[in-house]
Amino acid sequence: MPELRFSRLRNEWVAFATERNDRTFLPTDSCPLCPSGPGGDSEVPLDDFEVVVFENRFPALGPDRHPDGRPVRPATTGCEVVVYTPEHHATLADLDRRRVRLLVDVWAERYLELGARPEVAYVYVFENKGEVMGVTLHHPHGQIYAMPFVPPVAATELAQGAAHRRATGRCLHCDLVRSERAGERMVLDHDGVVGFVPEAARWPYELHLYPEGHAGSLAELDAAQRDALAAALLEAVRTYDRHFGFSTPYVMAIHQAPTDGGDWPDAHVHIELYPPHRRPDRLKYVAGVELGAGTFVNDTLPEETAAQLREAGRLA
Amino acid sequence: MPVESEQAPVAAQPLEQEQAAHPAATGCGPAVRRASAAPRPPHDEHELPDGRYLLAYRRAPDA
Numbered sequence: 415m416p417e418l419r420f421s422r423l424r425n426e427w428v429a430f431a432t433e434r435n436d437r438t439f440l441p442t443d444s445c446p447l448c449p450s451g452p453g454g455d456s457e458v459p460l461d462d463f464e465v466v467v468f469e470n471r472f473p474a475l476g477p478d479r480h481p482d483g484r485p486v487r488p489a490t491t492g493c494e495v496v497v498y499t500p501e502h503h504a505t506l507a508d509l510d511r512r513r514v515r516l517l518v519d520v521w522a523e524r525y526l527e528l529g530a531r532p533e534v535a536y537v538y539v540f541e542n543k544g545e546v547m548g549v550t551l552h553h554p555h556g557q558i559y560a561m562p563f564v565p566p567v568a569a570t571e572l573a574q575g576a577a578h579r580r581a582t583g584r585c586l587h588c589d590l591v592r593s594e595r596a597g598e599r600m601v602l603d604h605d606g607v608v609g610f611v612p613e614a615a616r617w618p619y620e621l622h623l624y625p626e627g628h629a630g631s632l633a634e635l636d637a638a639q640r641d642a643l644a645a646a647l648l649e650a651v652r653t654y655d656r657h658f659g660f661s662t663p664y665v666m667a668i669h670q671a672p673t674d675g676g677d678w679p680d681a682h683v684h685i686e687l688y689p690p691h692r693r694p695d696r697l698k699y700v701a702g703v704e705l706g707a708g709t710f711v712n713d714t715l716p717e718e719t720a721a722q723l724r725e726a727g728r729l730a
Numbered sequence: 731m732p733v734e735s736e737q738a739p740v741a742a743q744p745l746e747q748e749q750a751a752h753p754a755a756t757g758c759g760p761a762v763r764r765a766s767a768a769p770r771p772p773h774d775e776h777e778l779p780d781g782r783y784l785l786a787y788r789r790a791p792d793a
Binding site for chain 2: 457458459460463464465466467468469471483484485489512515516519520522523633634635636637639640
């Protein structure tokens with residue numbers, strides 16, 4: 415049964431989920447995320463689907479379970495798997511724009527549904543792609559954690575945003591987008607969604623994608639904004655593949671407003687992408703300085719990597 | 731009285747955590763912001779043999 419423990423030393427929650435230690439790991443005989451038909455033995459016993467969401471069999475967080483293993487209802491916190499397509503060998507970059515737009519809609523739906531649960535303070539949507547990022551199933555999928563607290567990265571962003579608003583009266587994210595828009599770190603611009611390598615990127619080819627209009631969550635975006643975000647996300651991951659020359663691993667993280675009952679005017683929804691490569695043949699590792707001191711060392715300059723990504727984008 | 735050089739620059743000060751870093755591991759109620767007018771994708775609900783839910787989403791007809 416998953417358990418949360420609070421570290422007084424680091425002021426952070428740590429999730430313990432011992433069942434995950436024996437979860438399915440890179441299976442070769444059958445894929446748990448492929449459709450297996452009614453009565454089938456995969457996690458998706460359907461003939462076909464566009465996008466499916468199901469409760470993770472090996473969750474890092476709740477819900478509680480009955481002695482027979484069945485989840486307690488109504489559901490509380492928990493973890494969901496989002497399967498992007500029935501095509502086993504596809505990646506997000508291979509999907510068509512309409513499928514990615516559906517994904518954006520599904521993420522927005524899950525934000526609303528999970529965020530409405532009284533126990534859920536934060537809905538975290540993310541994807542780990544590639545074995546170097548720890549995936550245990552290659553079938554294209556992402557995850558959603560419905561968390562009972564605001565996680566530290568989001569909390570820091572929100573605190574920075576609140577401090578900025580106190581000092582200027584404006585949204586920090588909106589100001590960042592304005593300052594980056596015409597600058598040398600810009601990579602893409604799709605109908606009101608901009609993508610840039612942040613000034614103090616932790617990762618060499620880190621990209622942040624922002625809807626320019628202020629919105630706290632995907633659920634606040636209108637149809638045109640969602641179309642633009644889907645197009646920008648597709649362009650970003652395809653640009654990575656063109657730049658590196660292979661299907662590029664990454665972590666994708668979506669930051670949205672907490673759902674804890676508070677008012678969060680400084681939340682501005684955006685997507686962050688962290689590919690681990692610093693060159694096609696070299697990885698950037700999270701090691702001594704990053705783990706032990708909490709300070710990232712970046713072997714590249716964001717202005718230079720942004721220029722490389724712009725060039726790769728032009729090759730489309 | 732400390733001289734100015736001994737004071738940490740404002741930018742290096744740890745942030746007040748305020749509401750963002752509240753350590754309580756619980757939410758306090760539904761608080762999702764307004765939904766837009768974007769069409770919501772229809773879906774079918776299923777139950778897996780062990781009681782977990784599975785939701786199959788489709789594109790909205792006008793999306």
